[in-house]
Amino acid sequence: MEKLSIVCLLFISFSMLGSADVGKWIVSNQEKNITCLVVQMDIKVNFTYTISDNSTKNVLYTIPVNETAVDMTGSKCGEKDTLKVSWKEGNDFEMTFSSNGSLYDLSLFVVNLNTSSLFNDSLANQTVSVNYENESFGIPTNHSYHCNREQMFNATNGYLIVAKVQFEAFKMDNTQLFSRAKDCDSNITPDIVPIAVGLSLVALIVIVLIAYIVGRRRQQARGYLNIM
Structure with a gap:
């Protein structure tokens, strides 16, 4: 035994x-x-x-x-x-x-x-x-x-x-x-990661929106000058 x-x-x-x-x-x-x-x-x-x-x-x-x-x-x-x-x-x-x-x-x-x-x-x-x-x-x-x-x-x-x-x-x-x-925490994504990703996406959207607005204003300004 x-x-x-x-x-x-x-x-x-x-x-x-x-x-x-x-x-x-x-x-x-x-x-x-x-x-x-x-x-x-x-x-x-x-x-x-x-x-x-x-x-x-x-x-x-x-x-x-x-x-x-x-x-x-x-x-x-x-x-x-x-x-x-x-x-x-x-x-x-x-x-x-x-x-x-x-x-x-x-x-x-x-x-x-x-x-x-x-x-x-x-x-x-x-x-x-x-x-x-x-x-x-x-x-x-x-x-x-x-x-x-x-x-x-x-x-x-x-x-x-x-x-x-x-x-x-x-x-x-x-x-x-x-x-x-x-x-026990090896498969857990820290809270800071999704927060950082979310903030990055928001910042990217803001940058694209600003670029779009600036571009439109420049096009409008060129059109106004051509008319003059």
């Missing part, structure tokens, strides 16, 4: 806007001596849970990256690369990646939270599952996906909010380094 080696690396990333917890998780196949999956990101979950008086409460919860007791037993390399991280009395998140050979994608991103272990005002034995299933990345094989800005995914029972993201699945080497990245 193949042996699976799983490593969880944690670090704190700082930006000009403040500090953000960024986790880095590595899934490896020890027998084949390869690292198949590397995920790095800051994860927040926006969801609603029921409190003790039976009313509801909306919260923004940050997935902790500094938990001392983290279990990654459910992570695996295979036809589908999977990262599963569990912590503190029944809380976990799972990311599953699928591939068609030339492209791979995030096919499942689910966060399960035992609210009674996280919030003192929660009803007992309450679990909230925030589930996102929408293959929308389309990352070429042997490439990573990168996005520094915040992204919000509309999920079942809430929203998943990620930032400072970089991940690569179906790796076939023994390093924890990312391959060449497909950036």
Whole structure:
């Protein structure tokens, strides 16, 4: 049976806007001596849970990256690369990646939270599952996906909010380094480009119009002189 080696690396990333917890998780196949999956990101979950008086409460919860007791037993390399991280009395998140050979994608991103272990005002034995299933990345094989800005995914029972993201699945080497990245903004045309093009067209129209008016006036002036 193949042996699976799983490593969880944690670090704190700082930006000009403040500090953000960024986790880095590595899934490896020890027998084949390869690292198949590397995920790095800051994860927040926006969801609603029921409190003790039976009313509801909306919260923004940050997935902790500094938990001392983290279990990654459910992570695996295979036809589908999977990262599963569990912590503190029944809380976990799972990311599953699928591939068609030339492209791979995030096919499942689910966060399960035992609210009674996280919030003192929660009803007992309450679990909230925030589930996102929408293959929308389309990352070429042997490439990573990168996005520094915040992204919000509309999920079942809430929203998943990620930032400072970089991940690569179906790796076939023994390093924890990312391959060449497909950036989330690489196909987005900056707003300044269409604005500049529009202004250039307006300027061209104005120049043509002025040239036309000047030309007409010169023709009229020549006609007047000929009559005289």
